Amino acid sequence: MKYLAVDIGGTGIKYGIVEDNGNVLALYNMDTEASKGANCLIEKVKDIIRFLLKEHGEDIDGIGISTAGQVDRVAGEIIFATDAIPGWTGVKLKEIIEKEFSYPCYVDNDVNCAALGEMWAGAAKGEKNFLCLTLGTGIGGAIVLNGDVFTGSSYSAGEFGHMNLYPNGMECNCGHRGCYERYASTSALVKFAQEKAGTIEKLNGKIIFERANNGEKIYKDIVNQWTYNVALGLKSLVHIFNPSLIIIGGGVSAQGNLITDLIKEHLNNMIMPSFNKNLMLKVASCGNKAGMLGAVYGLKNNKK
Template sequence: MEEDNVLAGAIDIGGTSIKYGVLDNHGKVLTKSKTPTDVKGGGPAILNQVKDLVRALQADHELSGIAVSTAGQINRKEGTVIYATDSLPNYTGLNIKEILESEFGVPVTVDNDVNCAAVGEYWKGAAKQVDQFLCMTLGTGIGGAIVINGEIYDGAAYSAGEFGHMNLYPGGEPCTCGDEGCYERYASSKALSKRARSVIEDYNSLPNLFWRAKNEDKLAESVINRWVDDVALGIKTLVHIFNPPMIVIGGGVSEQGDYLLGKLEQRVNNRIMSSFERSLSIKLAQNGNDANLQGAVYQLLKYMK
């Protein structure tokens, strides 16, 4: 197969929506769209959705393979879901790779969505040509990925990078993992929204919160500052453990650009040892949702070589 002829169907499965499209071997997004995830139907219904989406893509493109990015802990060698929370019911245990390869007869790769985001930023984004870095996504929860020598570090059970379950405040808020005081209960974008709603009477959205703060609303800025302090506290721990040259921050809040980055850099640098500060770069993800699709395709291309 000539590399220039490779077109991949890319699927990104989340608890709210499924994003999908066709990418070429250079990471260029040729088409993309999204549809609500059939969460009520659970895992089998979601896989049926994916099959329908792939068939729709095949109607217009000759696909050489299928690249899947998905929420959950994923054994990417086997393409199985090791564990998924209730946001994707009856998803744990599904062998996505086997199901799709049997249906479509083309190579399929499957990986965790944050791993895909990290690899996408490595291939075409903020971490291009950086062989060692951490990627952290701030969303409903906090996801993480560890890249060493240009490769995802999986851990013993393909579950490395659960940054969101570092213990930030012992005895704090109950977490979905069964413990208390976990990082994502305080530093996720969901946690920021919860903070804002508790103190701002007319709060309606995170973009509006940041807009207000940038326009000198002191209450909005104080909420964001307290949240950034908690984000920085977790980053301090990661920096002192891994000593990475770069941390890439993704998720919807990464769209806040220099305003957020400046606050993060200041608070992280105030917390870490000075010897670490000199070697650390914090960057915001560049490619948004495209990074998940690009990273999934990057993994597929490596698998097909």
């Protein structure tokens, strides 16, 4: 058995073929060109599916789609998406794709898919209760309980990025102040570094960690403050969910143990010892395939 998989992000789309055992046979990518709007994006997804069917044969068992935005995974409808993809809110993607192609289709949120992908074939293999955080432009979250994503009452659970970290803190694009992602996302790390280092050169997460590792004090301090903020948000989540594992995804996960060790050090000082005993922190291991894998896992397991 094999499946088509499409992972729609705000800037790029990844797509390919996933086998029944979680092996990714072919992986392609292209720009989302999100600013062109939802109709254009729907046509793009249809073209991608036509291309995959032509290249890899029509003998497939379904289409799994992971997308940015909050998704009703039963109806396969985008119930809320930010202006990053104009018009995406309200798109009944499953219905549109199933009407066009005669294969079953499954659509879910990208972080939820990433969590399922890691559970199927990555860092969360064998785990049934874990949390997944993606530290990027914002902070995405997924809660896995008893082996399935907890969707909440209306498919919106896991918006960790908008927990309150500092009351009356910095303004957030959600309309409120002091949200977690203003302080602990990768963009926040870069913003703080840019301000504190006072440099005009364009910094990014990789450069900041490189300099911190080389012992440059200013960058060490920035990384220390940032990992403290990441841990401060995790403190609440750990006390609520008592997970056995927290997976850190996003570009900074390339730092491996280095980043999880720093976060764990802060976190250990913030949580009760009973929560500490069987808590692991790991970086995501499926990389850019996690969303595709999770979408196919959802399809295979008929998640509702």
